[in-house]
Amino acid sequence: MILIDKALQKRQKEGNPIRVGIVGVGAMGAGIINQIMLHTSGMEVNAIYNRHPEKGLNILSKIGASLNNILDDDRQRFREGHIRLTGNLEVFLETPNDIVVEATGSISFGLQLCKSAFEYGKHVLSFNAELDATFGPYLKKLAKSKGVIYSGSDGDQPGVIMNLYRYVKNIGLKPLVCGNIKGLQDRYRNPATQQQYAATYGLSPEMATSFADGTKISFEQATVANATGMRVNKRGMNGFSFHGHIDKAVDFYDFNELRKGDGIVDYFVGAQPAPGVFVYAYSEDPLVKHHLNYYKLGHGPIYSFYTPYHLCIFEVPISICRIVDFEDIIIEPKSGISVEVITMAKTALFEGTVLDGIGGYHTYGVCENSELARLGKLLPMGLAQGCRLIRDISQDQPILISDVEVLDEDLFNTYELQFSLNIVGG
Known part of the structure; x- marks a missing residue:
């Protein structure tokens, strides 16, 4: 957030907001719209695409947007300070903005959207780990060929892990495990078993099922592996069950073996702090070990770093500013599919x-x-x-x-x- 808040304050003062187009108004898309429009300086939503535009209108009404500023007729010429609300993707992409946020969760549609957005010279921030893990390398290369950026988002676990990974590397340690912390894992959950949970949090039953059955975390950790060059040390990852603090779980790994490669992605079920992320990193530098011990991280040579939460929609505006103002990619494939x-x-x-x-x-x-x-x-x-x-x-x-x-x-x-x-x- 440091630097980002100042950059957005400057834009607000100068009347030069980052203009954002949102694709998809499900639980995540609606939350992103709310966060930008009500709680983010120096940024505005100026276009919303959804197959059913009335859903977007409902969200805008709930957050108090002026109906006079909503352009829901595709024939109307776009005017600054207004919001284009449409079910026509071409009309959406013709709206002049700085970046598009993909929040549909659809792989096939997300792929087509990104390709079209790049043709219009727009950056794309993906809040779609399924798309990133499946087509990330292709979309990265295509975006670069068009002179734009394709990136995953902060706030979702892969982006939060990459923030921590970059931090750990920057202070001179070698990351060996990039991990995720889950509260539940049951391969056999389905939309019927997850219906009540989904209704409680405004999710689709399918989304809630993907959380519970391990599919979502698999896509997330594949995305991290592809961004770092890490691998898995067994099919499905280890997924250890452990109910202590993540700092106390380093003994689950043979770090002498992990040091021989680029490290692994993994997850724990039941560990604390949930629903956080962690990085286990290595150093043999005597002075580094001395100072890390002094700062209460232990004797090493393995050190535990963690972020105790991921705040999803709250951190999307930070990602948008990082990309538009600083060309700072949150997460992208390193060299292909690992x-x-x-x-x-x-x-x-x-x-x-x-x-x-x-x-x-x-x-x-x-x-x-x-x-x-x-x-x-x-x-x-x-x-x-x-x-x-x-x-x-x-x-x-x-x-x-x-x-x-x-x-x-x-x-x-x-x-x-x-x-x-x-x-x-x-």
Whole structure:
């Protein structure tokens, strides 16, 4: 937040706000709109896209936006100080703004949105870990070719982990584990079991299911792995159950082994502080170890760093300013896909079943190192929705690409294209 608050105050004083377009007005999109319009200086929402624009109108009404400043007729010429509300993506993208926030959670639509936004010369901030883990390298390269930025967001766990990762590296330590802390893990949760929880917090049952069944954390940690070059040390990660403080969990790992590589991504279930993130890092420098011990981080050589929360929508405006004013990318792939999210059968599935995708009744996603996923020809979770099974699959069995009829060939071809691209930089 340091520097960001001053930059936004300066914009506010000069009457030069960062202009933001929001795509998707579900739970996250609505919260981002509220945070920018009511609580962020030097920034404004000037365009909202949703398939059903009336949902956007409902949100704007709730936060007290003047209906006279809402342009809900696509034929009206855009005027500064107004908000374009539309279900027409081209009209949305023609609105003059500085950055687009993708908050739909849809992989196929998110991919098309990003490609179109880049063509219009717009930065894209993605609040869509599923999209980032599936198509991040491709979108990074495409954005750079158009002279714009594609980045994940602070506030969601991958962005918060990357803030901590960058901090730890900057003070001279080597990160060995980038981790996430969960309160619950049950592979077999589904939209029916999660319906009440979802209603309580204004989420879709599918979103709530993806949190509980491990798919969401798999996409998040795959995104972190791809940003750092880290890997997983087993399919699905370790997911240790531990009910103490994360500082006390370092003995779960063989750090001599981890030091040989670039480290791993992982998570704990039940640890504290929840729902935080952590980085375990290493140093053998005697003076570093002396001072870290003096500052109460222990004798080393392994040190625990953590952030006790992730505040999602509250930190999106910070990310927007980092990108627009400082060209500071929060999280992007380092050099390609290091870890993929593969598709596992949540229950016994039968020939002819059309897979319902993320957070559904049929499947859950787990992390696997990319070379093993590709060697085994495993179906990427981000491409599973709509595929039709051509054979029976047992519960907890990985689904292969050869087990399905592919619905969207273009989506699969774009995914495969990433493995032939020369994607560098981080």
